[in-house]
Amino acid sequence: MVKSRLEMKNISIEFPGVKALDDVNFSTTTESVHALIGANGAGKSTLMKVLSGAYDHYTGDIFIDGAKVHIRSPKEAQNYGIQIVYQEVDTALVPYLTVGENIMLIDTVSNMGKKQFMNWNRIHKRAQEILESMNIHVPSKxxxxxxxxxxxxxxxxxRSVSQKCRFLILDEPTAPLSFSETEELFRIVRDLKQNNVGVIFISHRLPELFEICDEITVMRNGKFISKEQIKETSINTVVEYMLGEKLEEQFPKYHINIGNTVLEVKGLNDKEKIKDINLHVKAGEIVGLAGLVGAGKTEFCKALFGASKKVSGEVLINGNTLKINSPYDAVLNGLALVPEERRKEGILVQETVATNLSAANINKFTKIFSFLDFKKEKTSAQELIKSLGIKTPAETTRVQNLSGGNQQKVAIGKWLISDAEVYVFDEPTKGVDVGAKKDIFELIAELAKRGKAVIYASCELAEIIGITDRIYVVYDGEVAKEVETKDTTEEELLFYSTGGK
Structure with a gap:
C-alpha cells in the first residue's frame, strides 16, 4: 500500500472578536497515529474542522501527496478520504435508525432522488461485513x-471506514469510555493504522496519547508550537509546550477546619441504577465519589438534584429533611449541580456568557415587575469573568464559541452567584486541559474555604486523591467502600472500583 501525506500550510481563521488560528502548519501521513494537543482554546478542534470542511472561511492551503486540494465543505473533505468523529457522538447519529442504516447513511442519502428501491438486506449485509472486518460486535439491525x-x-x-477513509480525526474519543472500552478503541486504531489509514487523535489524556500515538503536534493560542516523535519527548515537556511555562503543582494546598454535617443522604435509590446509597458531607469538606464509567456516579448526582424519576430515600441539609421532586426544588433548597454533559445540561450554548452566568439565580437581576436589570447582570458577569479567568472577548460572546475549559468555568460560575450550601461536581474536568483543571481545582478549594459542602464525582482517581478529604467508592450503583483520602492509594480505589471485596 502506498503511504499518503497530508499537509496544511499557513492556515488562519477568524471569528467575531477572535483569531482562532494564526498561520498554522500541520502535517501527517497514513500508517501513523498523530496526537494533536493544546490547552482549551489552542485551536486544535478548529484546525480539524477546517480539514473536515466544517469551516470554509479560512485562508491557507491544504495538500494531499503534494497536490493542492479544495476543501470548503464536509462533502469535499469526504471525497478526499477525510472523516471526523466528534466528541458528541449523539449529534452525528440518527437514534431511531438501526446500526446498519447509520453506517450506510452517507451512501443511502447520496442515492436519494434516484428512481430505485432501497435494498435493505444489502445495506445490512454490507454494514455487517464492515463491523465484522473491524471486529466490532454490534448487530447491524x-x-x-x-x-x-x-x-x-x-x-x-x-461509517467513516465504509467511505474509503484515508485520514480519520478522533476528537476526545476516550472521554466517555471505560478502561476496557478504551482498550477496544485502541485496538481498532492500531488496525486502521495497519490498513494504511492515518489517525489524528485529539485528547487531553496525555498518558493515553503516549501509549497509542507515533507523533505529537502541540498548539497554543491558535499557533503551531512544536511537532515531535512521541518516543523522543515526555509528558512534562509536552505540558510545558501547551502552557508556555513550567508545570506547577496542580492541586491547591489548603487547610480547612471541617465543620458540622451539612448534607446527609439516607437510602437514596432511583429504582434503576443506584441502590440505597448513604453518605454525608460536612461544612468545608470535599468528598470524592470515585468509580469507573457506568458505576452510577452520574445517576446519584442526578437523583440527589431531583433530575431522576421514581427516587426514594431521604436527603437532609443542616438537619432538615428536604422534598426534592425537581431541579427547581433542589436549587431552592441550596443544592447546585455542575453536570457531566456540560453542553447538553450545564450551559445554554446559544446564549451569551452573561446570560449563562445569571441563569441559575435570575431573581438577583430582576427589577420591579420582573424586568431584567441588564446593567447589573453585565457588571456581575464581568466580575465573574475576571475572577474565574474565563477567556472570552466579552460577556456578550455566545458560550458555544468558547473552548471546553472556559465553558466549564461558565457552568461552575453560574452557581457561585446563587451561594448554595452543597455543590455537586460530576466529572468537572472532562475534556479540560491541565491549565484549566488547575483553575477548577482552585475554584473548588475556594468553595470549601467558604464552608460549603462539596461532592466531587470522577473516574479520574488521581484527581480524587489530589482534591478530596474523604472518598466513597461506588461500584454497580452501591457504595463499596468509604475511606479517608490520606489513608488510601489509587491502587486501593481501583480495587474497590472494579468490585474487589
Missing amino acids: KLVSELTLAEKQMVLIA
Whole structure:
C-alpha cells in the first residue's frame, strides 16, 4: 500500500472578536497515529474542522501527496478520504435508525432522488461485513438508541471506514469510555493504522496519547508550537509546550477546619441504577465519589438534584429533611449541580456568557415587575469573568464559541452567584486541559474555604486523591467502600472500583 501525506500550510481563521488560528502548519501521513494537543482554546478542534470542511472561511492551503486540494465543505473533505468523529457522538447519529442504516447513511442519502428501491438486506449485509472486518460486535439491525456511548463511537468509526477513509480525526474519543472500552478503541486504531489509514487523535489524556500515538503536534493560542516523535519527548515537556511555562503543582494546598454535617443522604435509590446509597458531607469538606464509567456516579448526582424519576430515600441539609421532586426544588433548597454533559445540561450554548452566568439565580437581576436589570447582570458577569479567568472577548460572546475549559468555568460560575450550601461536581474536568483543571481545582478549594459542602464525582482517581478529604467508592450503583483520602492509594480505589471485596 502506498503511504499518503497530508499537509496544511499557513492556515488562519477568524471569528467575531477572535483569531482562532494564526498561520498554522500541520502535517501527517497514513500508517501513523498523530496526537494533536493544546490547552482549551489552542485551536486544535478548529484546525480539524477546517480539514473536515466544517469551516470554509479560512485562508491557507491544504495538500494531499503534494497536490493542492479544495476543501470548503464536509462533502469535499469526504471525497478526499477525510472523516471526523466528534466528541458528541449523539449529534452525528440518527437514534431511531438501526446500526446498519447509520453506517450506510452517507451512501443511502447520496442515492436519494434516484428512481430505485432501497435494498435493505444489502445495506445490512454490507454494514455487517464492515463491523465484522473491524471486529466490532454490534448487530447491524439493533437501534442506535439502544447502544452504549462506546458502541455509538464504534458505529461512527465504522461509517467513516465504509467511505474509503484515508485520514480519520478522533476528537476526545476516550472521554466517555471505560478502561476496557478504551482498550477496544485502541485496538481498532492500531488496525486502521495497519490498513494504511492515518489517525489524528485529539485528547487531553496525555498518558493515553503516549501509549497509542507515533507523533505529537502541540498548539497554543491558535499557533503551531512544536511537532515531535512521541518516543523522543515526555509528558512534562509536552505540558510545558501547551502552557508556555513550567508545570506547577496542580492541586491547591489548603487547610480547612471541617465543620458540622451539612448534607446527609439516607437510602437514596432511583429504582434503576443506584441502590440505597448513604453518605454525608460536612461544612468545608470535599468528598470524592470515585468509580469507573457506568458505576452510577452520574445517576446519584442526578437523583440527589431531583433530575431522576421514581427516587426514594431521604436527603437532609443542616438537619432538615428536604422534598426534592425537581431541579427547581433542589436549587431552592441550596443544592447546585455542575453536570457531566456540560453542553447538553450545564450551559445554554446559544446564549451569551452573561446570560449563562445569571441563569441559575435570575431573581438577583430582576427589577420591579420582573424586568431584567441588564446593567447589573453585565457588571456581575464581568466580575465573574475576571475572577474565574474565563477567556472570552466579552460577556456578550455566545458560550458555544468558547473552548471546553472556559465553558466549564461558565457552568461552575453560574452557581457561585446563587451561594448554595452543597455543590455537586460530576466529572468537572472532562475534556479540560491541565491549565484549566488547575483553575477548577482552585475554584473548588475556594468553595470549601467558604464552608460549603462539596461532592466531587470522577473516574479520574488521581484527581480524587489530589482534591478530596474523604472518598466513597461506588461500584454497580452501591457504595463499596468509604475511606479517608490520606489513608488510601489509587491502587486501593481501583480495587474497590472494579468490585474487589
